[in-house]
Amino acid sequence: MSLQEYFHFIIIPLLGISVILVFIRFVKGPSLADRVIALDMLILISICIIAVYSITFNQSTFLDIAMLFALIAFLSTTAYAFYLEKRERK
Amino acid sequence: MREIIIMILATIGVMFIFSTSLAMLRKPDVYLRISVTSKASTLGVGLILFATAIFFNEYSVTTRAIAVILFVFLTVPIGSHMLARAAYFTKTPIWKGTEIDELQGQYDPETHELYSEKNNTSIKPEKTDKPS
Numbered sequence: 001m002s003l004q005e006y007f008h009f010i011i012i013p014l015l016g017i018s019v020i021l022v023f024i025r026f027v028k029g030p031s032l033a034d035r036v037i038a039l040d041m042l043i044l045i046s047i048c049i050i051a052v053y054s055i056t057f058n059q060s061t062f063l064d065i066a067m068l069f070a071l072i073a074f075l076s077t078t079a080y081a082f083y084l085e086k087r088e089r090k
Numbered sequence: 091m092r093e094i095i096i097m098i099l100a101t102i103g104v105m106f107i108f109s110t111s112l113a114m115l116r117k118p119d120v121y122l123r124i125s126v127t128s129k130a131s132t133l134g135v136g137l138i139l140f141a142t143a144i145f146f147n148e149y150s151v152t153t154r155a156i157a158v159i160l161f162v163f164l165t166v167p168i169g170s171h172m173l174a175r176a177a178y179f180t181k182t183p184i185w186k187g188t189e190i191d192e193l194q195g196q197y198d199p200e201t202h203e204l205y206s207e208k209n210n211t212s213i214k215p216e217k218t219d220k221p222s
């Protein structure tokens with residue numbers, strides 16, 4: 001089994017199952033903090049999917065998008081936490 | 091030889107990611123979920139990006155992968171800490187099996203300041219046994 005086949009038939013399905021599991025929590029989540037942390041986790045898993053795709057298709061350009069996604073994950077989590085705390089204060 | 095190393099690294103990273111997402115579904119509490127996400131997923135992302143850096147074996151790709159790893163290692167704990175703090179202020183209920191809650195009644199409700207000596211303010215989330 002070559003590297004490309006291994007990544008395509010084992011690694012990508014495992015990542016897909018994890019996306020489904022996290023998305024169930026994202027829909028279900030009782031509080032707002034649950035949904036925000038599920039969103040953060042979804043973006044981290046998508047970084048992994050981008051890295052695995054860049055290996056299977058042998059294209060290193062995809063990693064720029066991964067860097068952008070890491071930035072967006074941090075900004076969105078911080079902004080949500082900030083406004084969640086601010087909403088309680090007044 | 092290099093392919094086997096890449097396979098092993100990616101497999102360990104994917105197992106960490108998968109266990110994190112399983113724990114997101116199974117854990118009973120917001121704080122436990124935040125704790126799991128900030129630890130295990132960081133290691134998973136780091137291992138998969140490290141496998142990418144070994145596969146391409148170029149300076150430009152390695153620099154990008156190391157930049158993403160450093161960024162994730164720096165920012166995920168900060169974001170999780172801010173989110174857990176906001177969840178504590180909004181009085182999200184705690185799981186009933188929690189033994190010690192030392193922050194109970196220690197935050198000022200007006201200024202959001204943390205007291206070091208014993209206080210009894212109104213910020214104390216109640217415990218629930220309802221599974222979510």
